[in-house]
Amino acid sequence: MAPASLATSKSPLALVLLRRLLRGNAPLVAALALLAHLFRRWRRRPCCPAVPGNWLLGNLPELLRRATANTHLEMYAHYHALLGRTVKFHYPGKNWVIDTTCPRNVEHVLKGHFENFEKGSWFREPLNELLGEGIFNADGALWHSQRKTASRMFTAQLFKDQIWHVVRKNSGTLCRLLEGVADSGETVDVFRLMNRFTLDTIGEIGFGTDIGSLDDPSSPFLASFDHAQQASFYRFLFPNPVWRFMRFFGIGTERGSSEHFKLLDDYSREVARELSAKADGSDASPSFVGLFLQDAISKGQQPTEKFLRDLVLNFLLAGRDTTAQALSWTVFLLAGNRRVEKCLMEELDTELGPSSDGSVADEPSYEQMAQLPYLHAVVNEALRLYPSVPIDSKAAINDDTLPDGTFVAAGTVVQYSPYCMARDVGLWGSDAEEFRPERWLEMKEPPSSYLYAVFNAGPRECLGKRLAYMEMKACLATILQKISFSIAVPREQIRPSASLTIGMSNGLPCTVKHR
Numbered sequence: 143m144a145p146a147s148l149a150t151s152k153s154p155l156a157l158v159l160l161r162r163l164l165r166g167n168a169p170l171v172a173a174l175a176l177l178a179h180l181f182r183r184w185r186r187r188p189c190c191p192a193v194p195g196n197w198l199l200g201n202l203p204e205l206l207r208r209a210t211a212n213t214h215l216e217m218y219a220h221y222h223a224l225l226g227r228t229v230k231f232h233y234p235g236k237n238w239v240i241d242t243t244c245p246r247n248v249e250h251v252l253k254g255h256f257e258n259f260e261k262g263s264w265f266r267e268p269l270n271e272l273l274g275e276g277i278f279n280a281d282g283a284l285w286h287s288q289r290k291t292a293s294r295m296f297t298a299q300l301f302k303d304q305i306w307h308v309v310r311k312n313s314g315t316l317c318r319l320l321e322g323v324a325d326s327g328e329t330v331d332v333f334r335l336m337n338r339f340t341l342d343t344i345g346e347i348g349f350g351t352d353i354g355s356l357d358d359p360s361s362p363f364l365a366s367f368d369h370a371q372q373a374s375f376y377r378f379l380f381p382n383p384v385w386r387f388m389r390f391f392g393i394g395t396e397r398g399s400s401e402h403f404k405l406l407d408d409y410s411r412e413v414a415r416e417l418s419a420k421a422d423g424s425d426a427s428p429s430f431v432g433l434f435l436q437d438a439i440s441k442g443q444q445p446t447e448k449f450l451r452d453l454v455l456n457f458l459l460a461g462r463d464t465t466a467q468a469l470s471w472t473v474f475l476l477a478g479n480r481r482v483e484k485c486l487m488e489e490l491d492t493e494l495g496p497s498s499d500g501s502v503a504d505e506p507s508y509e510q511m512a513q514l515p516y517l518h519a520v521v522n523e524a525l526r527l528y529p530s531v532p533i534d535s536k537a538a539i540n541d542d543t544l545p546d547g548t549f550v551a552a553g554t555v556v557q558y559s560p561y562c563m564a565r566d567v568g569l570w571g572s573d574a575e576e577f578r579p580e581r582w583l584e585m586k587e588p589p590s591s592y593l594y595a596v597f598n599a600g601p602r603e604c605l606g607k608r609l610a611y612m613e614m615k616a617c618l619a620t621i622l623q624k625i626s627f628s629i630a631v632p633r634e635q636i637r638p639s640a641s642l643t644i645g646m647s648n649g650l651p652c653t654v655k656h657r
């Protein structure tokens with residue numbers, strides 16, 4: 143029997159002994175707490191193959207090395223080919239990251255269990271400085287209200303009345319610019335040019351501002367936006383205190399980032415102020431952000447400058463980069479595949495070429511955009527191989543299990559990769575890696591949006607999908623009728639950049655010729 147001084151009626155003997163052992167023994171307490179944490183973590187780990195990594199730093203060193211060499215996407219595809227459709231990565235100071243290319247899992251996360259998967263702090267913290275509380279970074283009620291207002295903007299009427307005119311005008315300017323380059327025989331960075339085209343387009347459609355970057359490419363805004371995106375990408379890899387430390391001292395991947403973020407902040411606040419000033423007047427054009435503002439005012443609210451600043455930057459990210467990248471990768475693929483280019487030119491000549499009286503329209507019409515199935519297939523195929531958002535992710539709120547049986551503990555991030563899915567021969571056939579637009583024309587019905595998740599899917603599907611197709615098709619149909627592109631450097635030098643979206647790390651230097 144235990145002596146009365148040791149055991150009480152409430153505490154069992156073992157507990158009392160343990161307490162006495164631990165009292166005043168801080169290192170032992172810390173070691174036991176760490177062991178308990180590791181054991182809990184081990185018990186709740188995802189039951190899928192782990193990508194081999196360093197015992198202490200996990201997969202961070204390899205990912206950093208591969209991202210610096212712009213080969214990180216190939217690394218993900220390699221591990222999927224080696225270990226299967228669902229694998230897990232480990233970064234120090236973060237939870238497990240499950241990486242899946244299984245369409246059933248993607249559907250589960252994006253639709254079936256939508257309520258259990260959020261962007262969460264995993265997504266929000268690295269992106270907060272760039273996107274604030276805008277639609278990309280928001281969850282719950284905040285996301286819901288922005289989504290509701292934004293969905294009303296893409297009406298058929300607005301497309302015909304305003305959006306189409308902006309797209310056509312800017313496609314024409316871009317085409318004339320390229321014709322000038324063809325005259326001079328210079329080499330041009332087509333990636334940069336496409337970014338200027340989409341920046342001017344979203345500036346006008348998104349917030350009624352004439353940015354004019356097609357006329358004047360010197361705007362520091364372009365460089366700052368790229369830099370801010372790249373810094374934000376690296377923040378996903380480091381534990382939060384580490385990138386915050388680098389940010390504070392302006393070192394490592396955060397070198398110069400404060401100036402770039404500040405420039406973006408100043409610029410977007412300026413746009414917000416201009417929009418607010420116009421909102422009461424009748425001269426406000428029907429821009430996306432302008433409509434948000436009018437919506438709020440009609441409900442008796444006055445949105446803050448910060449709210450409008452977030453909207454401006456979110457629409458810029460949504461509308462500029464994604465579309466410019468898709469256009470540039472399409473040009474890259476076409477320049478490397480003359481057979482596909484020839485088929486496309488045949489369609490453009492037939493549908494848009496000289497009419498019976500010999501006249502050629504300078505720019506295609508809105509209605510003609512619907513009559514170009516091969517061009518549509520070319521764009522789909524380019525986006526399949528080079529999806530603008532190559533990897534996307536959500537974090538589990540509560541414990542969950544994916545359809546393939548992988549356990550997902552609360553707080554675990556599940557990422558899925560349209561880039562890797564496109565290269566999976568089990569999903570797309572033995573020619574998965576080939577640029578073959580015909581596969582889209584051979585399909586009896588379009589693929590599920592969880593297999594082809596380039597525009598996201600489910601309740602958070604891309605709102606600008608229709609605008610993006612129209613912009614890409616109008617731009618390509620306009621310029622390709624007049625211009626042909628050849629890549630001016632070895633093809634291997636054109637690599638996807640390590641960023642939130644799939645840029646081109648060395649740009650796309652091309653020589654251009656009149657057709």
Ligand code: HEM
Pocket residue numbers: 277278289292457460461462464465468525529530531534535595596597598601602603604605606607609610
């Ligand atoms: C080729 C072009 C485009 C692609 C591949 C694309 C792809 C995507 C993807 C993958 C997402 C989900 C991102 C996430 O998880 O946060 C998304 C969201 C979104 N996209 Fe696009 N996008 C494109 C063009 C556009 C354009 C031109 C706009 C117009 C402004 C736009 C507006 C949006 C918006 C507002 C969202 C947020 C939806 C939400 O969270 O509810 N996108 N897009």
